[in-house]
Amino acid sequence: MDPLSFLLQPPVFYPIIPYACTIFGGLRPGRMILIQGSVGTSATRFQIDFQCGCSTRPRSDVAFHFNPRFSSSDNAHIICNTMRKDHWLDELKFSGAPLKKGESFVLLFLFLTDKVKVSIGGHHFLDFTYRLPLKDVDAVGIYGDVTIKEISFLSSNPFHDELTPYPFCPPLKSGSADLQKTPLSKTFPMGLSDCHAITVRGLVTVNPDELTLLLKSSDSIPFKLTANFQDQSMSYNSFISQSWGQPQNVQTPFFLFYPERFFEILLLPEAGLFRLAINGTPVGEFRRPVFDLKSIDELQITGSAGLFLVQC
Missing domain, CATH: 2.60.120.200 (Jelly Rolls)
Structure with missing residues (x-):
């Protein structure tokens, strides 16, 4: 790779x-x-x-x-x-x-x-x-x-290149007045559906610690992505039936987030899995036994980044 x-x-x-x-x-x-x-x-x-x-x-x-x-x-x-x-x-x-x-x-x-x-x-x-x-x-x-x-x-979208329309593309600007601070929450009143793409663009802070992206429903967290800057690791997890699952490492040749560097996360939910791409490159899938996409009603982003775009 x-x-x-x-x-x-x-x-x-x-x-x-x-x-x-x-x-x-x-x-x-x-x-x-x-x-x-x-x-x-x-x-x-x-x-x-x-x-x-x-x-x-x-x-x-x-x-x-x-x-x-x-x-x-x-x-x-x-x-x-x-x-x-x-x-x-x-x-x-x-x-x-x-x-x-x-x-x-x-x-x-x-x-x-x-x-x-x-x-x-x-x-x-x-x-x-x-x-x-x-x-x-x-x-x-x-x-x-x-x-x-x-x-x-x-x-x-790295998963459906030929179907990509002209997107809304605000440029990434360091120090932009439009910079959104974390934690940030965005709701989905109608829930999610297959191939409901979620795009997050941002800039890592000067001295980062951790960056987390959650998809939540009323009583569970079907998807959690954590980027840990201390040990330079990324992992998936979920909180279902009142307990956390076993973390699953995201396998990449090197850590993909750096201080004061731009990033783009694309998350594509499908039946029984979540597909993830970072900076335009697919980095794997996270599977859970059973969950209902329609029940997912909130995106939550916390941690060491400013956000330029959160598009769902």
């Missing part, structure tokens, strides 16, 4: 253009990159390249070239292409892009198994089918007449 696949990359703020950076762990289906910025008032073009490395001589292959171009008309058109062995392939043109000189924008790139989907301002705009393998893409470069406010690296 590749340790890099567990790293949730921190956002980049106000990079100097031209700018290129490595994508931790490379791209894979379900990965998303959110880019916020503004177009120059006299801009003619800018480009975002998803590259196979950061080499300039010879130049790295560009798997997906996203190139807005501006004229005297209100909206831009976008050229998409691939460069292989220093040669551009046939370009595709998409007209009527809602990008304008002197105005801000939000771009979301959602990478699926066979194509990338691009939304502009929260609305889908184009699909581009890969011409180079997605697994080879491990860098992003930004060039041209543009100011970038933020680049955020996000994960989606």
Whole structure:
């Protein structure tokens, strides 16, 4: 198992253009990159390249070239292409892009198994089918007449990549005013159901001790995840019929939480089990003999983290 696949990359703020950076762990289906910025008032073009490395001589292959171009008309058109062995392939043109000189924008790139989907301002705009393998893409470069406010690296549902819609993707910001403190509780008046995905994104504190996530019903705790920073262990457990079960260790190549590092927990309940992914990578299942998902009516998070998003 590749340790890099567990790293949730921190956002980049106000990079100097031209700018290129490595994508931790490379791209894979379900990965998303959110880019916020503004177009120059006299801009003619800018480009975002998803590259196979950061080499300039010879130049790295560009798997997906996203190139807005501006004229005297209100909206831009976008050229998409691939460069292989220093040669551009046939370009595709998409007209009527809602990008304008002197105005801000939000771009979301959602990478699926066979194509990338691009939304502009929260609305889908184009699909581009890969011409180079997605697994080879491990860098992003930004060039041209543009100011970038933020680049955020996000994960989606690792269990159902092809079914992933455009999600609500607020970027992770250290010191954000929207930071929620723990303990935090969220209720489910109608209970849970199969594949009712629960996403928790946050930032570990400076001197962490323990982080706990509980799913509760009126008289039981069908699921408890504990990350212990003292002995660097993770475990599942449950409290049913007035007693705790035997803790089950979460088997990973190394401890997945670090002080002042971002994390994402995805919990997917199914009949008789809970499936868990951390930072976009599945890390196993927790099974209990019998429990009713509909009876689970509360999510509770406690411990050494600030929370940016709790989505159910």
